[in-house]
Amino acid sequence: MAEQSFDKERPQDNSGTRGGADAFHRMPTGIEALDQLLDGGLPDGNSLLVQGAPGTGKTILGMQFLQAGIEQFDEPGMFVTFEEHPRRLYRDARALGWDFEAYERARQLLVVFTSPEAFLSELGSDNYGKLVREYGLRRVCVDSLTQFESYPSAMEQGRVRFERVINALRRDNLSVMMTRETESREAPFRVTPEEYLADTVIQLEYERMDETRDAQRVRTLEVMKNRGAAHSSSAHLFDIGVGGINLHRSSNL
Amino acid sequence: MTPTLPTFDPLLWEALPDLNLNIAQTAELCGISVRQLGYWTRQGYVMAQGKGTRRTYGLESVRRLLAIRKAMNSGLSLRQALRSVADLSPSSAPPIISLPITSPTAAKACAFSLSPSDAASLSKSLHAFFLANGRTRDHAGGLAIKLGRFEEDVQAAAEALCAAGILVSMPCAGMTVYRQAGEKNLG
Numbered sequence A: 001m002a003e004q005s006f007d008k009e010r011p012q013d014n015s016g017t018r019g020g021a022d023a024f025h026r027m028p029t030g031i032e033a034l035d036q037l038l039d040g041g042l043p044d045g046n047s048l049l050v051q052g053a054p055g056t057g058k059t060i061l062g063m064q065f066l067q068a069g070i071e072q073f074d075e076p077g078m079f080v081t082f083e084e085h086p087r088r089l090y091r092d093a094r095a096l097g098w099d100f101e102a103y104e105r106a107r108q109l110l111v112v113f114t115s116p117e118a119f120l121s122e123l124g125s126d127n128y129g130k131l132v133r134e135y136g137l138r139r140v141c142v143d144s145l146t147q148f149e150s151y152p153s154a155m156e157q158g159r160v161r162f163e164r165v166i167n168a169l170r171r172d173n174l175s176v177m178m179t180r181e182t183e184s185r186e187a188p189f190r191v192t193p194e195e196y197l198a199d200t201v202i203q204l205e206y207e208r209m210d211e212t213r214d215a216q217r218v219r220t221l222e223v224m225k226n227r228g229a230a231h232s233s234s235a236h237l238f239d240i241g242v243g244g245i246n247l248h249r250s251s252n253l
Numbered sequence B: 001m002t003p004t005l006p007t008f009d010p011l012l013w014e015a016l017p018d019l020n021l022n023i024a025q026t027a028e029l030c031g032i033s034v035r036q037l038g039y040w041t042r043q044g045y046v047m048a049q050g051k052g053t054r055r056t057y058g059l060e061s062v063r064r065l066l067a068i069r070k071a072m073n074s075g076l077s078l079r080q081a082l083r084s085v086a087d088l089s090p091s092s093a094p095p096i097i098s099l100p101i102t103s104p105t106a107a108k109a110c111a112f113s114l115s116p117s118d119a120a121s122l123s124k125s126l127h128a129f130f131l132a133n134g135r136t137r138d139h140a141g142g143l144a145i146k147l148g149r150f151e152e153d154v155q156a157a158a159e160a161l162c163a164a165g166i167l168v169s170m171p172c173a174g175m176t177v178y179r180q181a182g183e184k185n186l187g
Helices: A033-035 A056-074 A085-093 A101-103 A116-124 A127-135 A147-152 A159-171 A193-197 B012-016 B023-032 B032-040 B060-073 B078-084 B104-113 B119-132 B140-147 B151-163
Strands: A004-006 A049-052 A077-081 A109-113 A139-143 A176-182 A200-208 A217-226 A230-232 A233-239 A244-252 B167-171 B175-180
Touching: A033 A217, A033 A230, A033 A233, A033 A244, A049 A056, A049 A193, A056 A077, A056 A085, A056 A101, A056 A139, A056 A176, A056 B060, A077 A085, A077 A127, A085 A101, A085 A109, A101 A109, A116 A159, A116 B140, A116 B167, A116 B175, A127 A159, A127 B032, A139 A159, A147 A159, A147 A176, A159 A176, A159 A193, A200 B078, A200 B167, A217 A230, B012 B104, B023 B032, B023 B060, B032 B060, B119 B140, B119 B151, B140 B151, B140 B175, B151 B167
Parallel strands: A049 A176, A049 A200, A077 A109, A077 A139, A139 A176
Antiparallel strands: A004 A230, A200 A217, A217 A233, A233 A244, B167 B175
16 A cells, blocks of 8 residues: 555553554544545544644534544544534534534533633543443544643643543543644644644645645645554545535545 | 623733733734734734744734734725834824624633623623533633633622522532533533
8 A cells, every 4th residue: 555654653552441452443433535544444542633724624523523423333422612612513513414402412412611621620520431421422522622722820731731631531431532723834844742642643734726826725634643553644635515524535635 | 792892991901011922812812813813924914923833922913913903994905904004103003992802812811901790690691601502511710711701700600600509510620610500410
C-alpha cells in the first residue's frame, strides 16, 4: 500500500479500556471513507484529536462521530460543549439531516453545556462516570480543547491537564474524540502536547488552491498520526453537506 | 437575549495597560474571525507579539481593531477603514461604544463595566438559561461568562434557585457545580 505509513510508537497499555487493546483490532468510526483512511477504523482505545482552523469542520466531524455511533452501532454518545450553545448545535445538526433532540429524548445522546473548569472538576469526582453508566455511553466528543487555554487559573498546565482528561474518559471505556483550534498551515509544523498525547491526529484545512484572490477554496482532511496502526499519508478532499462530511477517498492532492 | 454593553468608559479602558489577549480572545472581543485577524496581522494592519497561534495582542492593537471594525460597520471598505485609523493615537482614539456581547471572552473582558444586577431579575434570567439549555452543568464563574454577568451575582442567584428547589448544587474538587434539579442522574 504505497501511500500508507505506519507509526512506530506502540500502543500504550490500555488496561481498563474495552477488553484490553489489540494493535490490530479496529473500532470503526462509522464514517466510511475515514475508516478506510485509518485502515479499518481507530485502533481500539485510541483517542482521536481533530484539529484545524475555525470553520474547517471540526465540530461537524465530532457530531458525525456521535451520529454514526448511534445509527450504526447503537452506541449512545455525549457531546461536551464549552462555548457553542446546545440550541445552535441542534440547529446545525438539523441542517446536516440529524435530529439530535430526538436522540436526546431517546436517551441515545447527551449534549452537555459546561465550562472547562467545571468539566475538569466533575471528571475528577466521577460525576461523568455516573452519567456514562446510567446512559450506557460509549462515545464522547469534547469541543473544544482550545477552551482550556482560556482558563490560565485552572489546576494544571497544558500537558498534565490534557492527560488527565484523556485518562478520565478512558477510565470510563469511552471512545474519545476531541477537537482543537489551530491556525491553518502553521499547525503541522508546531507540535503541541495534545498532538504528542493523542493516539490519532486528524488535520482539517480549508484553504485556497493558490495565493490568488479568486482561487477556489478546498477542504482537506489528513491523518497526521495513528499510533499502533497504518494510515493514509495523503491529504484528501472533502465537502460538507447533508449527511455531514463527505470524503473523496480517491481525490488525493 | 443578547445583552449590550453600556458605553465604554475610556478611563476604565485606559486602566488596562497590561491587556494581553491571545488570538482567539482578541478576535472574539473585536467581533472578527480568527482567520480574519490572522490575515490582518500578517498583512501588517495590526501589531502582535509572538508568532502563529502564540500571538498576543495588547491594548493599542485591540483599540485599533475596534476602530477598524467600527469604520467598516459604518460602510467603509477595509482599505478606507485602514486609512481612517492611520493616525490613530491614544488621545484621538474613539471611545468604544455599545458592542454587543457575542462571546464569553467579550463578556469576561468587559464585565467590570456592567452595572450591578438586581438579584431577583438575575435569578429569573438564570432559571430561563437552565430551561433553555437543560443539560447545563457549570460553576458560578462559567455561568457568569455565559450570561455576561458578575460571578458574585450569579453565585447568589444560583443559591437562591437552589433554595427554591430549581437547581441542585454539587460540591466538587473545590468548586460548586450547578445543574437543574430535574436532572436526576447525578450525585
